[in-house]
Amino acid sequence: MDLRSTLNLPDANATIPMKANLPILEPSIFVGWEEQQIYHRIQQSRLGAEAFVLLDGPPYTNSPIHIGTALNKILKDFVLKSRTMMGYRTPYVPGFDNHGLPIEQAVAKKFAEKKITPTVLELRKACRAHAAEYCEIQTKQFKRLGVFGLWEKPYQTMDYRFEAGIVRVFKRLVAGGHVYKGLRPTLWSPTSRTALAESEIVYRDHVSKAIYVRFPLRTDPDQLLTKFQNVHTIIWTTTPWTIPANLAVAFHPEMDYAVVRVNGRPGPAFAEETDETATYVILDALVEKVATTLGWKNFEVLEQFPGLNLTGVEFSHPIFDRPSISVMADYVTTEDGTGVVHTAPSHGRDDFYTGQKYGLPVPNTVDERGVLTHEAGEFEGTFYKNCDTVVVNRLLEVDALLSVKDFHHSYPYAERDELPVIFRATEQWFVAIDPMRHDMLTAIEEVNWVPPQGQNRIDAMVRHRPDWCISRQRPWGVGIPVFYGAKSRVPVLDETVIEHVARIIEAEGSDAWFERSAADLLPAGFIHPATGETEFEKETDVLDVWFDSGAVSLCVLEGEVYPEWKEHYPADLFFEGSDQHRGWFNSSLVLGMGCRAVAPYKAVVTHGFVTDGEGRKISKRLGNGVDPVVAADQYGADVLRLWVASVNYENDAPVSDAILKSVGEVYRNVRNTLRFLLGNLGGIPADAAVTLELDHWVCEQADLLVADVVDAYARYDFGAVTTAVNQFCLNQLSKFYLDAIKDRMYCEAQESAERISGQAASAYVLERLVTLVAPILPFTAEETWQKMASEGVVPATFSVHAELFRQPSEERMAEIEASPRQVHFAALRALTDEVAALFEKWKVGAGIKNGEDAVVRLPEVKQAGLESFSIAELALFLRFSWVEIGGEEIAFESSPYLRCERSRLRRPDVSVVVIDGAEVPLSARDRRVIGV
RNA sequence: GGGCUUGUAGCUCAGUUGGUUAGAGCGCACCCCUGAUAAGGGUGAGGUCACAAGUUCGAAUCUUGUCAGGCCCA
Numbered sequence A: 001m002d003l004r005s006t007l008n009l010p011d012a013n014a015t016i017p018m019k020a021n022l023p024i025l026e027p028s029i030f031v032g033w034e035e036q037q038i039y040h041r042i043q044q045s046r047l048g049a050e051a052f053v054l055l056d057g058p059p060y061t062n063s064p065i066h067i068g069t070a071l072n073k074i075l076k077d078f079v080l081k082s083r084t085m086m087g088y089r090t091p092y093v094p095g096f097d098n099h100g101l102p103i104e105q106a107v108a109k110k111f112a113e114k115k116i117t118p119t120v121l122e123l124r125k126a127c128r129a130h131a132a133e134y135c136e137i138q139t140k141q142f143k144r145l146g147v148f149g150l151w152e153k154p155y156q157t158m159d160y161r162f163e164a165g166i167v168r169v170f171k172r173l174v175a176g177g178h179v180y181k182g183l184r185p186t187l188w189s190p191t192s193r194t195a196l197a198e199s200e201i202v203y204r205d206h207v208s209k210a211i212y213v214r215f216p217l218r219t220d221p222d223q224l225l226t227k228f229q230n231v232h233t234i235i236w237t238t239t240p241w242t243i244p245a246n247l248a249v250a251f252h253p254e255m256d257y258a259v260v261r262v263n264g265r266p267g268p269a270f271a272e273e274t275d276e277t278a279t280y281v282i283l284d285a286l287v288e289k290v291a292t293t294l295g296w297k298n299f300e301v302l303e304q305f306p307g308l309n310l311t312g313v314e315f316s317h318p319i320f321d322r323p324s325i326s327v328m329a330d331y332v333t334t335e336d337g338t339g340v341v342h343t344a345p346s347h348g349r350d351d352f353y354t355g356q357k358y359g360l361p362v363p364n365t366v367d368e369r370g371v372l373t374h375e376a377g378e379f380e381g382t383f384y385k386n387c388d389t390v391v392v393n394r395l396l397e398v399d400a401l402l403s404v405k406d407f408h409h410s411y412p413y414a415e416r417d418e419l420p421v422i423f424r425a426t427e428q429w430f431v432a433i434d435p436m437r438h439d440m441l442t443a444i445e446e447v448n449w450v451p452p453q454g455q456n457r458i459d460a461m462v463r464h465r466p467d468w469c470i471s472r473q474r475p476w477g478v479g480i481p482v483f484y485g486a487k488s489r490v491p492v493l494d495e496t497v498i499e500h501v502a503r504i505i506e507a508e509g510s511d512a513w514f515e516r517s518a519a520d521l522l523p524a525g526f527i528h529p530a531t532g533e534t535e536f537e538k539e540t541d542v543l544d545v546w547f548d549s550g551a552v553s554l555c556v557l558e559g560e561v562y563p564e565w566k567e568h569y570p571a572d573l574f575f576e577g578s579d580q581h582r583g584w585f586n587s588s589l590v591l592g593m594g595c596r597a598v599a600p601y602k603a604v605v606t607h608g609f610v611t612d613g614e615g616r617k618i619s620k621r622l623g624n625g626v627d628p629v630v631a632a633d634q635y636g637a638d639v640l641r642l643w644v645a646s647v648n649y650e651n652d653a654p655v656s657d658a659i660l661k662s663v664g665e666v667y668r669n670v671r672n673t674l675r676f677l678l679g680n681l682g683g684i685p686a687d688a689a690v691t692l693e694l695d696h697w698v699c700e701q702a703d704l705l706v707a708d709v710v711d712a713y714a715r716y717d718f719g720a721v722t723t724a725v726n727q728f729c730l731n732q733l734s735k736f737y738l739d740a741i742k743d744r745m746y747c748e749a750q751e752s753a754e755r756i757s758g759q760a761a762s763a764y765v766l767e768r769l770v771t772l773v774a775p776i777l778p779f780t781a782e783e784t785w786q787k788m789a790s791e792g793v794v795p796a797t798f799s800v801h802a803e804l805f806r807q808p809s810e811e812r813m814a815e816i817e818a819s820p821r822q823v824h825f826a827a828l829r830a831l832t833d834e835v836a837a838l839f840e841k842w843k844v845g846a847g848i849k850n851g852e853d854a855v856v857r858l859p860e861v862k863q864a865g866l867e868s869f870s871i872a873e874l875a876l877f878l879r880f881s882w883v884e885i886g887g888e889e890i891a892f893e894s895s896p897y898l899r900c901e902r903s904r905l906r907r908p909d910v911s912v913v914v915i916d917g918a919e920v921p922l923s924a925r926d927r928r929v930i931g932v
Numbered sequence B: 001g002g003g004c005u006u007g008u009a010g011c012u013c014a015g016u017u018g019g020u021u022a023g024a025g026c027g028c029a030c031c032c033c034u035g036a037u038a039a040g041g042g043u044g045a046g047g048u049c050a051c052a053a054g055u056u057c058g059a060a061u062c063u064u065g066u067c068a069g070g071c072c073c074a
Helices: A022-035 A038-045 A066-086 A101-113 A120-144 A160-175 A240-245 A284-294 A349-357 A372-380 A384-397 A434-445 A453-464 A495-508 A511-515 A545-549 A552-557 A582-596 A626-634 A636-646 A657-679 A693-714 A718-747 A754-772 A778-790 A810-817 A820-846 A872-876 A924-930
Strands: A179-189 A201-219 A231-237 A248-251 A257-266 A273-283 A298-306 A313-318 A322-330 A339-343 A401-414 A424-431 A446-448 A483-485 A534-538 A571-577 A601-609 A856-857 A883-886 A891-894 A909-915 A918-922
Touching: A022 A120, A022 A179, A022 A626, A022 A636, A022 A778, A066 A601, A066 A626, A066 A636, A066 A693, A101 A120, A120 A511, A120 A582, A120 A626, A160 A179, A160 A545, A160 A552, A160 A582, A179 A909, A201 A240, A201 A273, A201 A284, A201 A322, A201 A384, A231 A248, A231 A810, A240 A322, A240 A339, A240 A453, A248 A349, A248 A636, A257 A284, A284 A298, A284 A401, A339 A349, A349 A856, A372 A891, A384 A446, A384 A582, A401 A601, A434 A453, A434 A571, A434 A582, A446 A453, A446 A883, A453 A582, A534 A778, A545 A552, A552 A582, A552 A718, A582 A601, A626 A636, A626 A657, A626 A778, A626 A891, A636 A657, A657 A718, A693 A718, A693 A754, A693 A820, A693 A891, A718 A883, A718 A924, A778 A856, A778 A918, A820 A872, A820 A891, A856 A872, A872 A883, A918 A924
Parallel strands: A231 A273, A248 A322, A446 A601, A571 A601, A856 A883
Antiparallel strands: A179 A424, A201 A231, A201 A313, A201 A401, A248 A339, A257 A273, A257 A298, A313 A322, A483 A534, A856 A891, A909 A918
């Protein structure tokens, strides 16, 4: 007789295959999702439910996605899928950031390769095409990773209506009085007369005139220096042409400065010695060096004090009769010069911000050709480079020049024409931060920052950020909708005018700003409200791309751009990399506060960066990155997602081939557990009920797991989710429960109460497990769910992702809390571990390899708490054929009983029966089941 | 150089307010099973908790410094 055929072995056809073959499986599941418009159906299934709004931070569309983008998107997808299964409606409008320099440069490069010089409009069209191409590619890639969303109507910052939305956000800022025009230094090419971006600059060896210039003391409120004779400070600079723009001298607040008395010095012509006695304030650490450079022979340090003491002191500009105030700056170094830094807010980034801090003006001393203007006084009309002699000679005349030398250093050149550039003050549009700063800081406190350190970070950023310069002198962006009187150059900042422009852009895109004339963009017959002019010119600057993305919360959630995007404002959650404290969190906050006086988010979760297996940053140069789509096609998107779930995203997330391989092992453990559970459910009756203690226990365990895991999802702790699920599959199921029920699942009669109880419990557990893993393993969960449905384990539904987590009620949790099973089985698990370890030692000497060939004897004390289990049950739990109670300690012996041919167990009730003429040892249960 | 941050077994991570012998999964070694089988099970080896000093009866945990990463600035 073929005993094997009388068993109820797992049915490989009734469950998912062991080998997932995810790279093939996932695309086929994806096709099903696409066909039934999964995102929409899920949203429909939650109509009327409370909304959970995650606002997508847009990836930049100049390349395919990289592993960091994938990490971010997958984390967001975990949030959305898990919130859906908690019962929320979870609208998700994915977005793309389209404007900006990197795209422009990529496109410019293509033109350059073809030796074409595009017009602004040609360039813009090419940029748009380039961005569109990568929107499409990235969309495909995100979908491949299993991310659900409104992919057919994402927001794109270059979408005509979105561009109009950006313009309208600008309008609201204007209305609120937040926008002003000011000056700011930019890298400027005098030869091509344009502003340049940092990335258009190369550094070349360059010879400059380095000069030491002294500034006489002017006012000294604390009488710190007045007791000395002929007091000056000395600055060093390599740009003589910026001297006319000098407004301050910077000291380091913490470093020590020396008051040096110098007797005699080389005279103005550096030839003869003079007998002048002068006192100089310079950095203490540089006194020797300066003395050597300036040829001091007789000098003495009289006093030292930290730079901070010089607060409030003013020196005099060496040429003009005006003060050069002392300012404190921490970028002062001990490397070159005197430790006192010449500060011209028009001609350096540091200088500018320091100037802002001290309320200094930004004189426009150099025009677009590089020629000094009337604001440079007597130097008006001088080409900046000629200042090397003109200004230097004048300094000599006024006896302020202490030294002049050629100086070799690296200096910024324009990449385009390989000619030097200068920092020059140019007119720019700004959003004023100061009036909002206090409210922004208050709003930050109201937001839930996860992890909490994020709050420190954004607080510091907002506290110290200067006004936001929103002008960019670039072609690829949304034009700033401002007109100037053609003659007066007085700007028109008018809401009606901006709205008029917005309507045009809505229909024609922001190209219209570049295509149409000013007259064609203004309302008919428009008259300058301030000057009465009727001729106008357009602003040529575009908005900073951070303005585009900062406007996203308003453009998307308010539903003015597309009504189907409308959701409550502020969003419930922003979830981005920690670099966005400076970026998107900041720009969104400014625009949110500026337009609605409210932060655009209730909570902000941040994640770290992806590193390689050694924790090093990923760089193109090292080639240590992992391509997310390649990884998905090799290991499976579910494995990549499981990697995301298993790292602690609050820190940096290491990834490598080896790491993904080990994640693959965890995946297989979960998958096989699902597979085995489902494989045992063949023929499960619709009214299957749990009746046995062990089965009740495992259901309780499953409920505890659900409560735990849902809580972890709610805290965005996906690592805890993964650990809990993995441990449960391994420790509770594979190592114990599934092993313990095998005997009855295989050997009992198909319709026996014991077997059906096991099936009922397995189904209960499976249903919970598959829903819990669905957010992280969407493909595998869907595959399993649909198989469950086709096997009649669950009712057929369109997707597991529309299901709810099977959360236990409070009553159920209380019942489990009080359940004696929890105590009994905890005792049992401790006992199985103890017995297994002892058996391992015993079997070596006994020549027995398998617990099935042995009997274990347990002292009565060891049975404490386990009295409710029969001997046969105990034996199965302990993985032995038989158990005896008695003796002083745990002991083993070779089993004296016959081995049942069917159940493979050696038990006292095994006896030999004759079947078809053959002698077969069978246990009482097995004889009963097969009816012999 | 500054702000924020990280460093616990080969790898990924836990480690509650300082309190027994620092845990888990993966990997590794040995063994079992061959009725979850390109699966499953058992046992075990692996850690000066980056390093150094300090506070404390007691430190992975608190303080300071050093080293090495990461993000953002300069």
